[in-house]
Amino acid sequence: MKRVVLCCSLMLGLSVMAVPLPAQAPAASTPATASSPDASKDLNDKLAQLDQRVTTAQSAGDNAWMLTSAALVLMMTGPGLALFYGGLVRRKNTLAIMMQSFAMMGWITILWALVGYSLAFGGNGPIIGDLSHAFLRGVGVAPNPDYSATIPQLTFMVYQLMFAVITPALITGATAERMKFSGTVLFMTLWFFVVYVPLAHMVWGKGGLLNASLGGKFPCLDFAGGTVVHISSGVSALVCALYMGKRVGFPKQPMPPHSLVLSFIGACLLWVGWFGFNAGSALAAGGLASSAFVATHFGAAAAAFGWSAAEWLKNGKASALGAISGAVAGLVAITPAAGFVRPMPALVIGLIAGVFCYLMVTKVKALFGYDDALDAFGVHGAGGTIGALLTGVFAQTIVNPIFGDGKPVGARDGHWGQVGNQLIGILFAWGFALLGTIVILKITDLVTGFRVSEEHEVEGLDITQHGEEAYYLES
Amino acid sequence: MMKLEAIIQPSRFESVKDALREVGIEGMTVTEVRGHGRQKGHTEVYRGREYTVDLLPKIKLEMVLPDKLVNTVVDTILKTAKTGKIGDGKIFLSRVEEAIRIRNEERGESAL
Numbered sequence: 001m002k003r004v005v006l007c008c009s010l011m012l013g014l015s016v017m018a019v020p021l022p023a024q025a026p027a028a029s030t031p032a033t034a035s036s037p038d039a040s041k042d043l044n045d046k047l048a049q050l051d052q053r054v055t056t057a058q059s060a061g062d063n064a065w066m067l068t069s070a071a072l073v074l075m076m077t078g079p080g081l082a083l084f085y086g087g088l089v090r091r092k093n094t095l096a097i098m099m100q101s102f103a104m105m106g107w108i109t110i111l112w113a114l115v116g117y118s119l120a121f122g123g124n125g126p127i128i129g130d131l132s133h134a135f136l137r138g139v140g141v142a143p144n145p146d147y148s149a150t151i152p153q154l155t156f157m158v159y160q161l162m163f164a165v166i167t168p169a170l171i172t173g174a175t176a177e178r179m180k181f182s183g184t185v186l187f188m189t190l191w192f193f194v195v196y197v198p199l200a201h202m203v204w205g206k207g208g209l210l211n212a213s214l215g216g217k218f219p220c221l222d223f224a225g226g227t228v229v230h231i232s233s234g235v236s237a238l239v240c241a242l243y244m245g246k247r248v249g250f251p252k253q254p255m256p257p258h259s260l261v262l263s264f265i266g267a268c269l270l271w272v273g274w275f276g277f278n279a280g281s282a283l284a285a286g287g288l289a290s291s292a293f294v295a296t297h298f299g300a301a302a303a304a305f306g307w308s309a310a311e312w313l314k315n316g317k318a319s320a321l322g323a324i325s326g327a328v329a330g331l332v333a334i335t336p337a338a339g340f341v342r343p344m345p346a347l348v349i350g351l352i353a354g355v356f357c358y359l360m361v362t363k364v365k366a367l368f369g370y371d372d373a374l375d376a377f378g379v380h381g382a383g384g385t386i387g388a389l390l391t392g393v394f395a396q397t398i399v400n401p402i403f404g405d406g407k408p409v410g411a412r413d414g415h416w417g418q419v420g421n422q423l424i425g426i427l428f429a430w431g432f433a434l435l436g437t438i439v440i441l442k443i444t445d446l447v448t449g450f451r452v453s454e455e456h457e458v459e460g461l462d463i464t465q466h467g468e469e470a471y472y473l474e475s
Numbered sequence: 476m477m478k479l480e481a482i483i484q485p486s487r488f489e490s491v492k493d494a495l496r497e498v499g500i501e502g503m504t505v506t507e508v509r510g511h512g513r514q515k516g517h518t519e520v521y522r523g524r525e526y527t528v529d530l531l532p533k534i535k536l537e538m539v540l541p542d543k544l545v546n547t548v549v550d551t552i553l554k555t556a557k558t559g560k561i562g563d564g565k566i567f568l569s570r571v572e573e574a575i576r577i578r579n580e581e582r583g584e585s586a587l
Contacts, residue, residue, distance in 0.1 A: 251524070254526040256519065256521050256526055257521060315520050317520075319520065319521075321521055321522060322522070325522060358523075361522050361523060362522060362523025363523070365523075366523065366524075375522060
């Protein structure tokens, strides 16, 4: 008799193993049919083991994607952004601009490990986190259920770190060819604490003022960083460009990009890396990641088309620089929307962003005459703003029921109020970046100075700031 | 001996070089240069900023010729470098006093 029961339970156990999830329901009723208490205990043990294995398997799948995504986002800064910006400057400033990106890869990592992560994602204050995770205390392989229940918190921490690295690096596009290296390091350090960390907490952190799913007062949709990354860096970039003034010789002297080949490679790396940025922001390897992946790609493609078409109409030629700038503008604009919109709206968002950023960079900049050298504001500030706004229009509950099952998300679902929430988020991010940056600029100017001397600027930052040259033609 | 300097379109350089070799020219010095004559440059547009590029890439050929070859070479260049458009370049001729081969100190036309 005992043997028969053992056999039965073994077979049941095997069948449960073969079809894990649907089999959970019949398995619950097995104790009633099994006559021996021993056998039912055995079965329960097996089920518990099975549960554990399912969790482990999901965690392994999600973690594999999230670690890949983290690496992809790091690749966006170096070499992606470094090459993109590096090719756009004049030859004498190539290494300096690349070094500004690379320095963020090192320095922001250290700050993030010490207190940055904790201030952004620890605690549940409305403005900023706390020091509960300072020095990464309590950050281990166990997941942090507030943010991502299936991946180790270490993965979440390092993934978010990559965003903190690229955001300040974006600003260097506006200050290119005239900013001191010491000033850059000090400015970025202050900016990281005063602007980035609070904004990241407010939008993504638990209890943050603008958080859409974890108890924010003004639920602003920002899937992967339209406000936190692009509006914040773009607006700060504009403030820096205005504060610093124009480059010597601008706009009379020609300052064409020294190697669009480098920029081209950089832009393509940015495009690929952005899959980690946006699809990774699903924080899991499920359907939402696929949705964000497709939206990202479509946004970039449509914006490349939009910018090129506008340029073709205006100048009679579609330039390579135009096409790659358009793609980046589209990637920026789709960033807040990626996890909320379906593929067709993604094309629309991309198209609008491509044309809009083209006009910002070619017309608006010329109208006001500020020297945003590599168009950090024209692409990231403008693209981030239009993207954040359009997210409120096109977000759909069928893609991401962030306000609860079946509840409308954006205007496409009939919830026009979300456009208002997006506006609040946008205005808040603008104001926050604006004020923060002005204060930081003053401090930086007093301590290290911000701009190199005119002599050094003419000689080039590679030699004067770093003591080396990008292209040593005699060797 | 005459020194010939010719500024030509980069696109014609290979044909000119081959034709010169056929008429027996053994040496020449070639430099990539930039400049303009009556041909005005072109404009380039980077993110809406227009730059007028008025110095265009050209090729400069320099060679010192024995007197008897001068006319042949000039004719050859005229024939092969011409596209008929503004910007085809110019040929300059000047008299050379002396030529010395560094290896064996030969002088005059035999040093060419």
